[in-house]
Amino acid sequence: MRTEKQFISAEYVARIQASPFFLVVDYRGLAVSKFTELRKRLNKAGAEVHVVKNTIFRVAAKQAGVADLSGALAGQLAVVTGKDDIAAAAKVIKTFQSEFEKPKLQFGYLGSQRLEAAAVEAIADLPPIGVLRGRLLGVIQAPAQKLAALINTPGSQLARVIKAKVDKPD
Numbered sequence: 001m002r003t004e005k006q007f008i009s010a011e012y013v014a015r016i017q018a019s020p021f022f023l024v025v026d027y028r029g030l031a032v033s034k035f036t037e038l039r040k041r042l043n044k045a046g047a048e049v050h051v052v053k054n055t056i057f058r059v060a061a062k063q064a065g066v067a068d069l070s071g072a073l074a075g076q077l078a079v080v081t082g083k084d085d086i087a088a089a090a091k092v093i094k095t096f097q098s099e100f101e102k103p104k105l106q107f108g109y110l111g112s113q114r115l116e117a118a119a120v121e122a123i124a125d126l127p128p129i130g131v132l133r134g135r136l137l138g139v140i141q142a143p144a145q146k147l148a149a150l151i152n153t154p155g156s157q158l159a160r161v162i163k164a165k166v167d168k169p170d
Contacts, residue, residue, distance in 0.1 A: 005056055012052065012060035012079075019081035021110045022066075023120060025093060025103035027051070028076040038096050038103070047082030047089035066109055078103065086110055090124035 054073040
């Protein structure tokens with residue numbers, strides 16, 4: 001492999017290793033202005049998209065230890081990576097695809113787990129990570145609140161009975 005290609009491949013290896021996920025999309029037929037709009041939307045979601053040559057990305061994915069993508073990469077592909085949440089990036093792609101019918105989601109990886117297009121679209125339908133954390137916290141706190149109320153009830157009832165006895169004229 002030529003030096004330039006090795007440099008580019010090393011750059012993609014670093015991107016793959018820095019991101020907890022990557023999504024592969026086919027952007028064939030997408031106008032430059034629309035691709036720029038996709039970039040802006042993904043940026044707001046904490047992700048970025050890069051056009052990549054299939055052979056270079058195949059080598060980069062193998063070097064990063066993610067997967068052997070032999071036979072999985074065909075056509076004009078771009079790779080979406082991000083630092084945070086796969087759901088936010090998947091949601092942007094799904095929304096963009098519904099508006100412009102492009103790009104077509106091919107597959108993705110979350111860690112070393114391959115996700116087909118349907119799984120990525122299901123992830124896109126999930127609420128944001130902050131909402132999920134809030135729901136989880138509510139589920140965890142609910143039994144503790146009920147336990148505290150249950151433990152407190154007999155004492156408060158006894159206090160009311162004593163108060164009523166004191167307030168009652170003889």
